[in-house]
Amino acid sequence: MNAGWFYSNTNNILAALIIEKASGLSLKGAFEKEFKRIGLHDTFYSAGRYPDAVLARVPAGLYKNAACLSYQPAPCERSTLAPLIGKDMRLQNLSWAGGAGAIISNPRDLAKWVRALFGGRVIPQRQLDEMKKLVSQNTGDAVDQATEKEPAFGLDIAQAYKADFGGLFWFYQGTTLGYRCIFAYWPQYDLVLTVAANSQPPEGEDQLGDFVLRKVLRILTMPGSSPRQRRPGGREVGTHLHTRCLQRVVALAGTECSAAKLLIGGALPPRSASSRSGPLH
Numbered sequence: 001m002n003a004g005w006f007y008s009n010t011n012n013i014l015a016a017l018i019i020e021k022a023s024g025l026s027l028k029g030a031f032e033k034e035f036k037r038i039g040l041h042d043t044f045y046s047a048g049r050y051p052d053a054v055l056a057r058v059p060a061g062l063y064k065n066a067a068c069l070s071y072q073p074a075p076c077e078r079s080t081l082a083p084l085i086g087k088d089m090r091l092q093n094l095s096w097a098g099g100a101g102a103i104i105s106n107p108r109d110l111a112k113w114v115r116a117l118f119g120g121r122v123i124p125q126r127q128l129d130e131m132k133k134l135v136s137q138n139t140g141d142a143v144d145q146a147t148e149k150e151p152a153f154g155l156d157i158a159q160a161y162k163a164d165f166g167g168l169f170w171f172y173q174g175t176t177l178g179y180r181c182i183f184a185y186w187p188q189y190d191l192v193l194t195v196a197a198n199s200q201p202p203e204g205e206d207q208l209g210d211f212v213l214r215k216v217l218r219i220l221t222m223p224g225s226s227p228r229q230r231r232p233g234g235r236e237v238g239t240h241l242h243t244r245c246l247q248r249v250v251a252l253a254g255t256e257c258s259a260a261k262l263l264i265g266g267a268l269p270p271r272s273a274s275s276r277s278g279p280l281h
Helices: 010-023 027-038 107-118 125-131 208-220 244-251
Strands: 134-136 158-162 167-176 179-186 191-197 239-241 258-264
Touching: 010 027, 027 107, 107 179, 107 191, 167 208, 179 208, 191 208
Parallel strands: none
Antiparallel strands: 158 167, 167 179, 179 191, 191 258, 239 258
């Protein structure tokens, strides 16, 4: 009998234990080794409270979701996290999330990680192929790819098909208390979009995916936009858009104080001094 489909962080906690056992390192040590190899300069992991130097770069994160948690028995009248509603979660100890979501990063590094992952620079191709094997989020049955009516999920990555989103694409949205981050990747366009927001809105009001990505894609296809550039010799250069227009788009998605960065195309341009001390999301 088909048991259906349900997302659980337990698999990520188990994966973290396997990483430690296989590598002989702590999860922090294993992550930091990988971050350095991929070139992620603004990505951090801590098994407990983050250092003040990192927290100083993290914006206030508002928790505003009063809905009961998926794990609470039904019927549920009050969320376990109700005491946190309206509070700034910037100083929270992320050890509760562990390998399932305790990393602090920013949209620029996330875009670099996504390109490295799908480019085969993080895990061997055989493991990447396994990661991309999908099941229907409606039935739990194995599927070849997502359709308009049937989104699909692999090993911590999702796939969807939406005509107004440019067709088939990979994505994932992660959420911790007071913060959200999403990436979307279109292999057919060599396009990666990443957006982070420092709020967790009430149930049903999270629009990072449907609203923000659609608006950003519309901006990128406006007359006069130039998402792809090439240097002499054919080397692709990534173009960053970090504008008030995009900040307004994110603000409309259920967050009061937000920022957005997009990475488009190939390699990253040289990092400016200001980017080293910019906010983390």
